[in-house]
Amino acid sequence: MSMMIVTQEKAKRLENVLDKQLVSVGVSLALLIDEAGNVIVAAGNDNGVDTTSLAALAAANFGATAQIAKLIGEEDFSILYHKGKKDNIHFSKVGKDFILVTIFTDEIPLGLVRLRVTQVAQELLDLLSES
Amino acid sequence: MALIDLNRREIHCKIVYYGPGRSGKTTNLFYIYNAVSEKYRGKLLTIETRGERTLFFDLLPINLGKIQGLNIRIQLYTVPGQSHYRATRKLVLKGVDGIVFVADSLRKRREKNIESLTDLRNNLTEYNLKLEDLPLVFQYNKRDLISSSIPILSVEELEEDLNKDIGAPYFEAAATKGIGVFETLKEISKRTVKYVARKYIFGKQITRAQGGAL
Numbered sequence: 001m002s003m004m005i006v007t008q009e010k011a012k013r014l015e016n017v018l019d020k021q022l023v024s025v026g027v028s029l030a031l032l033i034d035e036a037g038n039v040i041v042a043a044g045n046d047n048g049v050d051t052t053s054l055a056a057l058a059a060a061n062f063g064a065t066a067q068i069a070k071l072i073g074e075e076d077f078s079i080l081y082h083k084g085k086k087d088n089i090h091f092s093k094v095g096k097d098f099i100l101v102t103i104f105t106d107e108i109p110l111g112l113v114r115l116r117v118t119q120v121a122q123e124l125l126d127l128l129s130e131s
Numbered sequence: 132m133a134l135i136d137l138n139r140r141e142i143h144c145k146i147v148y149y150g151p152g153r154s155g156k157t158t159n160l161f162y163i164y165n166a167v168s169e170k171y172r173g174k175l176l177t178i179e180t181r182g183e184r185t186l187f188f189d190l191l192p193i194n195l196g197k198i199q200g201l202n203i204r205i206q207l208y209t210v211p212g213q214s215h216y217r218a219t220r221k222l223v224l225k226g227v228d229g230i231v232f233v234a235d236s237l238r239k240r241r242e243k244n245i246e247s248l249t250d251l252r253n254n255l256t257e258y259n260l261k262l263e264d265l266p267l268v269f270q271y272n273k274r275d276l277i278s279s280s281i282p283i284l285s286v287e288e289l290e291e292d293l294n295k296d297i298g299a300p301y302f303e304a305a306a307t308k309g310i311g312v313f314e315t316l317k318e319i320s321k322r323t324v325k326y327v328a329r330k331y332i333f334g335k336q337i338t339r340a341q342g343g344a345l
Contacts, residue, residue, distance in 0.1 A: 036226025
């Protein structure tokens with residue numbers, strides 16, 4: 001894919017999915033980005049986080065770990081998770097070209113985030129592949 | 132991969148500064164960052180080692196103004212030039228829409244320039260892209276050293292080594308002083324936006340950008 005076009009309607013629907021499935025359970029920020037590091041949609045509160053840099057680094061991080069995966073004979077690591085003192089960040093692959101980034105505090109169980117992210121991935125992918 | 136966001140009315144394009152180590156790719160970005168008003172640029176993100184070498188990439192988002200009511204946002208990336216960072220360079224090239232090749236005018240870096248251009252071709256091939264098909268501009272950097280005693284390559288030699296078969300536009304530059312930096316940026320932005328727009332949105336009808344950094 002060399003070009004992605006997000007219409008207003010598509011953006012709203014994607015945002016709705018992120019809102020309903022992730023922000024509603026307490027995720028502070030959910031970002032859907034592409035593998036080149038562009039933010040497609042965001043939901044939740046960014047609390048002043050520089051989402052442009054975050055998206056670029058998240059995409060690069062994913063790319064780097066995919067190379068590590070190849071070195072040890074894995075195809076890809078489909079999930080990455082970094083734990084902080086207060087905030088945590090979770091990255092998961094959505095289809096081949098997209099990454100879902102979620103930021104959440106310690107009050108939200110990791111298991112719940114992982115469950116929701118998995119559930120939401122297919123829904124997002126369906127919306128993204130609609131023309 | 133260019134992204135057209137009709138919701139926020141923005142077009143995002145990715146331009147990558149490529150070239151051998153120490154040729155001045157990051158210097159270009161620093162100069163642009165310092166020269167462009169805050170209104171038109173985002174934060175400069177750099178991931179470098181202690182020796183000021185780029186480790187992964189630098190990123191500078193800038194705003195080029197509007198075309199047909201759409202805001203043009205360009206993300207400028209650099210790659211780490213040192214040859215052993217090939218894997219990271221390839222990652223940064225993912226989704227590229229335009230390339231600036233920053234070549235080093237120092238005579239002793241001649242081989243490195245050629246090697247880096249070959250590496251660029253190889254990396255693009257892995258994404259099924261051809262250098263000739265992409266918007267490309269050469270920048271022959273460090274031209275200010277011509278007045279020093281250090282042996283440097285002539286523009287003709289650089290053209291012969293790198294650009295003979297491609298015929299892309301080139302600019303002479305001294306990035307530390309800002310000479311040629313904006314000329315390069317202007318040309319590659321123009322070409323990239325044209326390429327993206329022509330290919331996907333407006334057909335052949337292109338108007339000049341209104342406002343913005345350039």
